[in-house]
Amino acid sequence: PSFIEQSIAIIMEDVVKKATDVTEKVCEWRSPEQLKELLDLELTDGGESESKILQHCRDAIRYSIKTTHPRFFNQLYAGMEPYSMVASFITEALKPSLYTYEVAPVFTLIEDAVLRKMMEMIGWEEGGDGIFNAGGSMSNMYAVNLARYHHYPHIKELGLSAAPRLVIFTSRECHYSISKAAALLGVGTKNVYVVGKMISSALEEQIKTAKSEGAVPFMVNATAGTTVLGAFDPIEEIADICEKYNLWLHVDACWGGAALMSQKHKHLLKGIHRANSVAWNPHKMLMACLQCSAFLVRDKTHLLQRCHSAQASYLFQQDKFYDVSYDTGDKSVQCSRKPDAFKFWLMWKALGTRELEQRVDRALAMARYLAQEVEKREGFRLLMDPEYANVCFWYIPPSLRNLSDGPEFWKKLHTVAPVIKERMMKKGSMMVGYQPHGDKANFFRMIIISPQVSKQDMDFVLDEIHNLGKDL
């Protein structure tokens, strides 16, 4: 067999077959120092034999985290999706880049078809525009740029030095990329005004404050599915305020957008059709392979293209022999761009909307089951009822159970999750994230996504946390 064939055999054996096997380890933990010794990282003048390269492949796989393993609950993505994975392999082998129809005809049309269908789910009956890009942070950045361009198109040419101070409004729970976007785009992180709880009265008050300072509000970011708690801002209420004050409404539905697939849960995003733009990552709850991240705009006046275009003559020749409106590259701030939509399209084709809906419903039901179990069990305390697939809770080891609920208790409890995390990583039995949040001490955040996950897995997680932490 050729080198490629041998490598693929390794991938099939060590990644595809093993990773979804619950009896395998989620990770084979090594510290950075240990791992540097195990991997031979150095790049030298001479090449290495194929057998050595195959060994590097095996090692890279062995010491990598198995994010597709049924007991990986650490991030907002998880699970093994064979159709999407195959689509990834196809595009990696074909090496298309999505700037012109000429170089990526199939994937240009597929991106368009997927975007249209996603806009239909959002409820934009007249369509709109959009683009897949390198992650939700990029989408949120696009939103800020489009909102700004929509209100002040001359900033593209003239810059912000002569512009008024522009202000973005968002809830405290929003993703950190809103702040990163404000920094990168020259808006400034201090000009992101945080609304404690995103309700219309609090938002309106902040808008009035900004105006009284002589600043210019231009955009509100609402989050549909916050990163830590999985909470949803009330979009309908926020849309009313945005209309009243003529502000761009962006909905960061990177995580929560998947609920649009579900008749049962789409009420969480009620009013999203009134948004000017939406970020939605099918690589999260819907399990498309990383990265698969869409930015969608309701505008039908080529705002996306006008905002980002630079009209490079070597790519976007206007005397081509086909309809150049299919050249999407000038909508993007990237030049070469991967055909990520295909990874979603192929699995959507195979599963149909109904199966995607069932997966979402199943994951959310599983999250509710876990929350109930947390409430039942001694030594576990739920942070809040889950609105979505995030289940946040504390584990209280027996030694702390008789302490009164004061600063001393929380200070001690704060140190528990990091130790349990260390132990689960070193054992390789599962991966669950933890974090502090506002004034809350470190708690676990379980994320439930994959249809490969069962109630037994949920029970296992709680048993395992207790086993790993009961002596603390």
Place this chain on the structure above:
Amino acid sequence: PSFIEQSIAIIMEDVVKKATDVTEKVCEWRSPEQLKELLDLELTDGGESESKILQHCRDAIRYSIKTTHPRFFNQLYAGMEPYSMVASFITEALKPSLYTYEVAPVFTLIEDAVLRKMMEMIGWEEGGDGIFNAGGSMSNMYAVNLARYHHYPHIKELGLSAAPRLVIFTSRECHYSISKAAALLGVGTKNVYVVGKMISSALEEQIKTAKSEGAVPFMVNATAGTTVLGAFDPIEEIADICEKYNLWLHVDACWGGAALMSQKHKHLLKGIHRANSVAWNPHKMLMACLQCSAFLVRDKTHLLQRCHSAQASYLFQQDKFYDVSYDTGDKSVQCSRKPDAFKFWLMWKALGTRELEQRVDRALAMARYLAQEVEKREGFRLLMDPEYANVCFWYIPPSLRNLSDGPEFWKKLHTVAPVIKERMMKKGSMMVGYQPHGDKANFFRMIIISPQVSKQDMDFVLDEIHNLGKDL
């Protein structure tokens, strides 16, 4: 065989084996309207059978451009690189995301090793910092943001509205992403001052002009390997001016950086070690799979992290059980980020620096061969002697050969390349780009990269252009 196995068999047969076969077509051209009919794009409630999904895979491959085909000369990337492709497959199957060591231990260390080696090739003896990201346009954007943060760190918080008018200097031939970055970052495209030919006297004059206007110069972009002509700005000269005026020097070596691998050609980038930052895409001349794009910074004071950090508590907990300096995510403006360095590392391991050097030397020798052939042949005219792997030339059909070299001649010649391009695409025999440039009428731009390309292929290109265009 399972669905995954059947899909992989199709990829091996239809992509890997066929694509590098010179007797296969580079493309099976269909117009957008035709292709929409051929592909069944619609997404519906019900799922489709595996056999239908396999057919979608075959169709997607069939009508895609074979960018790995030996006669694909259309972009700044080309060719089939088996080691890199295998690395892609591994990471697509493993789904790592590069924000924390915890989730991507192997690829975090590999990224670090590759960045260090690239910095060594640049000549930064004391190292520096860097990050792989989603394309060269992103790297150039990082450069603008870092340069700005270095000079005016308070802009991150306060924004640009109270800042002076900042000015970037670049040559006319630079990539359009400099302009896109200026727009996105709120600098403004009009504050990108274009230096006609990037020599020190012209640059210094522009700097003085900006200052006399009350604007504040902060950055110079030098291009090492321009997109259309493959030209190199004189870095050493520019570095002198940057030192004199305390300006950040960024070198966009996305395309030309590969010459650093070659003892024979690295003089093209003489002085690059004096740059503050460098963009270099191994997915171009060095043939790593798309995307593989590095941004490198000479700074050793964590500027990259300080500039971009937002300290998300759910990812970058400071009470982790390992050395959190290995968590690279807060250096990035992305959140999830792909382990692109691995695609370069594995092939570099297999080939060694010497083989990479030979590939670069061979491609540049082949470009020179083609240029000589262009000069020899009747009806072909070279635009300029190639400095790198771009060979730019006109084809003059017999009907135009007796016209005198005036506006009428150029007007007619301008229409020739688009027709030849249409004919080569419809025939599927090869793909070569064309464009107008400044006041120059449409000309062909041949890009030579792949070691799979021979002198016969070069001769074929010229023969084929003549055959396709001799009646025009």
